[in-house]
Amino acid sequence: YxxxxxxxxxxxxxxxxxxxxxxxxxxxxxxxxxxxxxxxxxxxxxxxxxxxxxxxxxxxxxxxxxxPVGIDIEKVAGYDEDLARYICNQSEYEWVTRIPELKSRRLMEMWTRKESGVKLRGTGIDREPRYMKSNGCQVLNVISENTSYIISLNPCSKKPIP
Known part of the structure; x- marks a missing residue:
């Protein structure tokens, strides 16, 4: 670093x-x-x-x-339309933008879901993010009290997340 x-x-x-x-x-x-x-x-x-x-x-x-497990954390910042178009497929984009006051949080949630899937596999980003999926594994999103961070946890397991 x-x-x-x-x-x-x-x-x-x-x-x-x-x-x-x-x-x-x-x-x-x-x-x-x-x-x-x-x-x-x-x-x-x-x-x-x-x-x-x-x-x-x-x-x-x-x-x-x-x-195997992947986890990602991101700070919720202002909404970035270019980033949303880059990382989201059409249905994801519609979900992210459906409720205007939640766009920033939902965009970071979508990104952390995808990034935790990449980190689960350990392959690095090997394609455009809009084509990435969370690999069918469970994803838990935790929003801190001040809603400034989003965490996605992606364990490749059929068992529920404790």
């Missing part, structure tokens, strides 16, 4: 990963990270435990799961 804030948030993500391992009574030693073919990180010394991290501006999130 080139920006200092991104380096700090990356370090905070690692601390959050350690915390999650401890909270779930899984911690035995500091995690050692390996990287897949498209640089998706995995835990070398915790086989069978999957994780994913995301950060934006001044927030970081971590997902820990028993199967």
């Amino acid at each position: 080139t920006r200092l804030i991104d380096r700090k948030l990356c370090a905070a993500g690692y601390v959050l990963l350690v915390y999650a391992l401890k909270r779930e009574d899984l911690f035995t030693e500091l995690p050692i990270l390996g990287y897949g073919p498209f640089n998706k990180p995995f835990l070398i010394n915790y086989p069978g435990i999957h994780f994913n991290l995301s950060h934006c501006d001044h927030a970081v999130v971590c997902a820990l799961y028993s199967s």
